[in-house]
Amino acid sequence: xxLLGFLLLSAGALAAQPKSPQTKAIxxxxxxxxxxxxxxxxxxIDTTNPxxxxxxxxxxxxxxxxxxxxxxxxFALDPNRTNLVARLKGNGSKKPLLIMAHTDTVGVxxxxxxVDPFGAVLKDGYVWxxxxxxxxxxxxxxxxxxxxxxxxxxxxxxDLIFLAESGEEADPTGVGIRFMVDxxxxxxxxEFALSEGPGATIENGRVAxxxxxxxxxxxxxxxxxxxxxxxxxxxxxxxxxVTHLSGAVERVGTWQTPMRLNDTTRTYFEKLATIxxxxxxxxxxxxxxxxxxxxxxxxxxxxxxxxxSMLRTSVVPTMLKAGIGPNVxxxxxxxxxxxxxxxxxxxxxxxxxxxxxxxxxxxxxxxLYATRPAAPPSRLDTEMYxxxxxxxxxxxxxxxxxxxxxxxxxxxxxxxxxxxxxxxxGPALSSDDFANHAWxxxxxxxxxASLYKFVEFxxxxxxxxxxxx
Amino acid sequence: MRLNDTTRSYFEKLATIxxxxxxxxxxSLLDPKTAPAAERYLAExxxxxxSMLRTSIVPTMLKAGIGPNVxxxxxxxxxxxxxxxxxxxxxxxxxxxxxIGDPAIKIAPLPIAHPPSPPSSVNTEMYRILEQVSxxxxxxxxxxxxxxxxxxxxxxxxxxxxxxxxxGPYASEADxxxxxxxxxxxxxxxxxxxxxxxxxxxxxxxxxAKK
Numbered sequence: 001x002x003l004l005g006f007l008l009l010s011a012g013a014l015a016a017q018p019k020s021p022q023t024k025a026i027x028x029x030x031x032x033x034x035x036x037x038x039x040x041x042x043x044x045i046d047t048t049n050p051x052x053x054x055x056x057x058x059x060x061x062x063x064x065x066x067x068x069x070x071x072x073x074x075f076a077l078d079p080n081r082t083n084l085v086a087r088l089k090g091n092g093s094k095k096p097l098l099i100m101a102h103t104d105t106v107g108v109x110x111x112x113x114x115v116d117p118f119g120a121v122l123k124d125g126y127v128w129x130x131x132x133x134x135x136x137x138x139x140x141x142x143x144x145x146x147x148x149x150x151x152x153x154x155x156x157x158x159d160l161i162f163l164a165e166s167g168e169e170a171d172p173t174g175v176g177i178r179f180m181v182d183x184x185x186x187x188x189x190x191e192f193a194l195s196e197g198p199g200a201t202i203e204n205g206r207v208a209x210x211x212x213x214x215x216x217x218x219x220x221x222x223x224x225x226x227x228x229x230x231x232x233x234x235x236x237x238x239x240x241x242v243t244h245l246s247g248a249v250e251r252v253g254t255w256q257t258p259m260r261l262n263d264t265t266r267t268y269f270e271k272l273a274t275i276x277x278x279x280x281x282x283x284x285x286x287x288x289x290x291x292x293x294x295x296x297x298x299x300x301x302x303x304x305x306x307x308x309s310m311l312r313t314s315v316v317p318t319m320l321k322a323g324i325g326p327n328v329x330x331x332x333x334x335x336x337x338x339x340x341x342x343x344x345x346x347x348x349x350x351x352x353x354x355x356x357x358x359x360x361x362x363x364x365x366x367x368l369y370a371t372r373p374a375a376p377p378s379r380l381d382t383e384m385y386x387x388x389x390x391x392x393x394x395x396x397x398x399x400x401x402x403x404x405x406x407x408x409x410x411x412x413x414x415x416x417x418x419x420x421x422x423x424x425x426g427p428a429l430s431s432d433d434f435a436n437h438a439w440x441x442x443x444x445x446x447x448x449a450s451l452y453k454f455v456e457f458x459x460x461x462x463x464x465x466x467x468x469x
Numbered sequence: 470m471r472l473n474d475t476t477r478s479y480f481e482k483l484a485t486i487x488x489x490x491x492x493x494x495x496x497s498l499l500d501p502k503t504a505p506a507a508e509r510y511l512a513e514x515x516x517x518x519x520s521m522l523r524t525s526i527v528p529t530m531l532k533a534g535i536g537p538n539v540x541x542x543x544x545x546x547x548x549x550x551x552x553x554x555x556x557x558x559x560x561x562x563x564x565x566x567x568x569i570g571d572p573a574i575k576i577a578p579l580p581i582a583h584p585p586s587p588p589s590s591v592n593t594e595m596y597r598i599l600e601q602v603s604x605x606x607x608x609x610x611x612x613x614x615x616x617x618x619x620x621x622x623x624x625x626x627x628x629x630x631x632x633x634x635x636x637g638p639y640a641s642e643a644d645x646x647x648x649x650x651x652x653x654x655x656x657x658x659x660x661x662x663x664x665x666x667x668x669x670x671x672x673x674x675x676x677x678a679k680k
Binding site for chain 1: 512513516517519520525526527528529530531532533534535536537538539540541544546547549551579617618619620647649650651652653
């Protein structure tokens, strides 16, 4: 409720600011019904992956776009898992802008949901359902941007490409971004891309920060496998695989990998310090002070684990498997380790260091299939990044724009690896909503007001960079 | 390390029939100054006898995780503990808790499979027959009463007052170490199987058949 009040106020403030002609033409209050209609329709289409069935969502998008006179093309490795591309042609003076979102969602455990996960139920100022924050909110934001720019009749400096992609949440068969990049890259090649990011934060009822992801950590999972002599549980063995594995898991799990900042994370912590409490600000600034960094890092490791993960390549044991019976020493024991490396990590050298940390020839490191390519961070000095900053200032007055590194990974990894400067954006959520109701949770929901503001934010950034001045 | 009457006489008797090197090692177990080196050797090369010296603690199973990218809220290990017959179990768990030194980890004892029971006497008709048959079938052999580090269903029988004795076929040191019970390559020498059946028949006939 408090949030709604603020957003109404900020919409009023918006009218006073200088705008391009197209901005003046849009009455955002008038757009809400259409935004909500498309959003609820898309949430109500079950695209949980596996199996995906993203074609059902693509059929909906195709109709909406074509009814508007926007031609579409579909690309499918699997007919049930179609990708959709739509293009508004520009005058060619600049390279295209790609705006994309994924149509699939993670699965649901229905019994844990307080509402129908595919009901798009409106309750307490929120829209509830699977995909409401991952990623159908972005899907609607980029869809509405296409529709509104088409309706405005504006001349574009660059092609605006819309991509609704399948298989982002899990893509063992490569139906989504890998298929589009490998087989149809000419359809989506662009100078810039906008895609999913953690979004903006609401503190004390106002939008405090607008986070733009410019880079993300790279998943490089491994298995640790220990081998030893099998035998009877009453007879201890020095080469017992379970004991050797457990020691290795403890050593990698408590390994403090070196802290290393890049341009994005350095700027993030510096800017965050300027808007934080004196205590927190001191801590963020201490990270760069050799005398104080150890204490600051320890604090973050305990109380702000996501910030700790932004400082370093993280090594997190997630699964253990050993044993065929309580009185049998197994000959093999294994652990899964979720490693998220910094974007510039030298992987062979990192694995060599990890071998030294494990310090046990009985334990082997087996790298798993690398799902994401390595890619350098997208730059902070581009026209796109500046347009996002401007949009944040217009739509969320008084907010601070923070470039940030996502600790998870998205399909932008594949785009950045192809040289597309890619930025992740998202709607404004409170810390409670981030912690308890966001992506993949059993109570996923989005504040209705945040959805409308996010569409406005996305349109602002797209409009500034694509429309001829 | 802690010996009892049975294991002390076992190592003493074993020393009398072992190579000078092995004999020296078994005897050195009885002297606190020389015991550590002997224990280290047994831990590495003779784990079965090593386990006769102490309560053993062997991790056998690990279970954790619901997905490679999810930190689970719980992780568990199964530990196979074989206590010496005189172990004070509550005190032992208190020591283990101290050794773990981590309040995030709880020790959850599993149901006790075998009741404690007193040793079966060596001064019985049954034991004497086992000795006689051994010496007849395997001339020159030494018969050793021993404490198994494993456990068997005889625990229930002994607890009901039945004098119970455990026997088995012969196997080389290498077979015991590499191809024994519960291993991935369990096997038995064929001739050993035939001899063991003969041994069993001899003992049963001697003790049960009317003279």
